[in-house]
Amino acid sequence: MTKTTIPPQLAAALAARDYTDLTPVQTAVVAKEAADRDLLVSAQTGSGKTVAYGLALATTLLDGAERMGPPADPLALIVAPTRELALQVQREFQWLYAETGARIVACVGGMDARRERRLLEEGVHIVVGTPGRLRDHIERGALAPFEARAVVLDEADEMLDLGFRDDLEFILNATPENRRTLLFSATLPAGIVTLAKRYQHDALRIEAGGGERGHQDIAYRAIRVFPNEAEHAVVNLLRQLDPQTAIIFANTRNAVRHLHATLVERGFSAVFLSGELGQHERNLALQSLRDGRARICIATDVAARGIDLPNLALVIHAELPHDAEVMQHRSGRTGRAGNKGVSVLVVPTNRRRRAESLLAEAGIRAEWSGPPTAEEIRALDRERIFADPVLTVAADEEDSQIAELLMQRRSAEEIAVALARVLRSRLPEPEEVSDPGHGRATAPIKGREPRDMQVSGDMAWFRLDVGRSNRADPKWLLPMLCRRGGVTRQDIGAIRINDTTTEVQVAASVAEKFIINARKGNADDVHIAPIEERHEERPRRPAPRRDDERGDKPAGDRPFRKRGPPGPPRGKAERGGFKHRKNRERR
Template sequence: MTQETKKFADFNLRPELLRALERKGFETPMPVQVCVLEDETLIESDIIVQAKTGSGKTLAFALPLINALDFKTREPQIIVLSPTRELAQQTAREFAWLGSESGVRVATLVGGLDMERQIRSLRDGANVVVGTPGRILDHVRRGTFKTSSIHSIVLDEGDHMLDMGFHDEMEAILQSMDNVERTWLFSATIPPEVMSLARQYLNAPKKISLVSDITSHEDITQKAYIIPSRRRFEGLTNVLIWEAPSRALIFCGTRAETQDISDKLCDIGFKATAIHGDMSQRERNTALGALRGGRVGILVATDVAARGLDIDAVSHVIQFGLPQNLESFVHRSGRTGRAGHEGSNMLLLTAREAKQFKFMASNAGSKMKMEWIPTPDALEIEGQARIRFEKTLIEHALGSDEFQSWAENLLTRDEALMLVSGLLAKAYGDQPSGYSIKADVEAELNREKSRNDKGRQGPVPSGKRPSEGRKESSARPNMGGGLIVQFSEGKSDGWEVGALLGLMCRCIGVGREDVGNIKLRDNSASIELSERGAVLFESRKDRLEKEGLNVTSARKIESRPHDYHDQRDGGKPRSESRGPHRDRKPSGTRERDSDRPKRRRITK
């Protein structure tokens, strides 16, 4: 019997489990479930399972573990560690319905919910405990959760738990359990940190991998749209109108940007809401309920806030900006194309970010098929909108001949053209329109191509010093009149140069060209900003503090280091040779009225 024809009934499962699966309409197991269920020796082993998000891994560990439960004892026997409240609650619900006939009792231990209620669920004889590392460890240290009877541990989305800084909590929990018979690790990616944890706490684990290339997914269409760096929001708007997603999840880099994008989308007629770490649990639940109930069609989220979310039928994942790494890209894209459904994953990148992402993917040996497309312009959107509208008209006409005789009469009259024109004005007037950004995209693509061509010109001519060659190939604007901003966070707080640069650009609203040297130390960091960046920094620095970057000082830059070279060579400082310096006001973020869409739009 081949893997494709396997049924749940073909495995040695309790009748109660089979009946629960049948009630849910589950007959054929997914590949990861087959891999775990068909090898009955795995129940006696530690295992590492690498499988994509949405591949059915919860049932893959819940079925065999419930099947091996001792229902005579009323003590916890299985513990599942999850990175987020939402994923823990989702997993607990899966255990509850799956074990409903078997007498399975589940205790959910997560932050933000009543501690006394959780203690009662443990005292009532829970044999399965699901929760987040922080709250579980809290119960262990309080003595309200006794771990001596635990024989099975599941580390669900182990890579995410380590990404979120739960390493110490996970170690403390694992060290508190002395009678563990099996530890199962499930993860979409296996970075070095996950392997280090596995070597320490798993005993000769068997490995199951259903992922040959973490970036490939047969049910997900991959697209990358090139957007202008100075008009990123307009690019996002055009993509949303063009793609017309039924339910979309937009990923942003920071909490401030998440709220900002959500508010702007609502202002122009989209039904959107945000979810991020600054929101209370009630606010998060309200946002999720609005999406699931169809009251909004777009959820704008940070990586951390979206982890573990179980949202059905997400048609589009939109990654707004460069992902922090390829693992982040994979986890984001895994929110669509789940459980056999098709989905679209889209990257919205500037020309510079596109080059960085291509290098990231190539460096990881990815064979992902990505379609690279300039963001649709207003004229293209208008053309597509007309085609969609005409298609809708034809579908209505084919569905009913109620107005056919009237239409025939109208077309015979002298004013037929005016009647049709008035009908279109009345019915089509509220269709979505976009922004004119084609020239901006083409200009940035040409600049990037020119930059690449210079990089391929070969060695510096013999008549020039090496430093001069570097200036020509990668010239930087003068930071004179700008600021050196000092922060109290550094490497020990998990910051990297790329993350600092991206956060600064997004929060302050500057481009890469407005950022100079970035110096990252263990316990501090400093970033140079241009004169324009300095002006914007003064009015928007509170956004950085909301993202965990605390400013300790800001010092004015009088001149750049190369100015001193000019003086040493006998020349004048650049500020003198250029004559009086004129104050430049920062360019506004709002477009001119002529650039705005002409019609207000109401979209999904």
């Protein structure tokens, strides 16, 4: 490890975190030629840049001392585009500077500003914050950065894109001219170059990773799907890859909410992030991901900026991003700091050219395939069952006693079947999906059964009081029916969606249990009722009777009427003709 300009206190913190080798950007900022200079760094998300500028600031802030002096006005400001990134930076600096006695305070929008002012009044060494909140504290006199030795702009390109230019210039103008200015950005558009020329002096240009735009530790996959099976493909991807933590990106708040409801309905532990959430709700969602209570996060691009989730192994683009930069920013949530990750693009058949263009623009080669099938996932489940903690954790005395009792009262086969049933009940059921690239010309019609499908066994019909007008969709109806009725997907037959109602087939063998369970939720949920005689509910219009059934003259006895020329079209012409005859009668 390069330690040329790393103080021993920080070197010890790195060793405690098992940092055996620095990343390229970290190595570059601690090199001798970078010491005490302004830095203009282009580095991709996930390259270890937070620790990089933490190391780069160390010699400036400590100034040869072993520990920081008494806290007073801040020695450094770190500006980040989002609340999540600012809070993440604070957490990273707390362990990195733990042996220096540094006091680090975060000031971000959405948090209690009065509490932040009290913390600033007590003295601080490093302040991390978002542009708007830092400017507000400076204008109100709570934050005095007039003696700051360094300013860091993290993800500067994102801050310019979000419209923070005025706030950034205000903050930089409030700090001393002889400060160090460290500017970190994934890209260097014209706005960043202009900002650097104006506020930096003799800056050292560092391009981490040799300018490669792709992430070396991320494997890209592109999954071709029918447009109406995209959500099913997401479900199967989560079941196949079984990540410890995953993030799924959608383009709008509505899409995020819908996908979140879909996954929760299917039994996944998921949270969502979008701009409509308050800071407290966002913090709760992120904390549930960090402590393992939730494993999946569905988010928009803006809401996910700056998020660093532990053990994030999978990124799914449920909707294609708008451009290649956004795609890489999304994918950069995984494959961080030397860890491996997977980024999957779900590509509907009508968006394939767009996906190929994005990948080509980013210089990325993706592995194309169809979505994981239900059969493949069930085969994986049969192998994974042997690694389940239920089978691997050593039994205690009480477990052994219960096991002995079970062996006395049940056969080994009955016990094994019960165990398999319990283990399978923990897993969301995989979806039936098709590969557009193999043997199927058209997508299935949503909500209808193919004409050639035969339902085996006797089936009972039930009616739900939701239909197309309520956006009824088999994607959420099927899991709801299974949950409400206490049945499996194999027990559900055809689902026929009408304008205001939906008709569902359920296997007659479980129909009684289904309706007993379903009625428990009828008071405050979708109403489900049996259809005892389906044809009575949907009577057909009687066919017109033949002449000999009318009870009047037979056809042969009625006079023949010769058809005249076709009259005017029905509508205004006919009504006008009627009025004309009526007026003529009056005359």
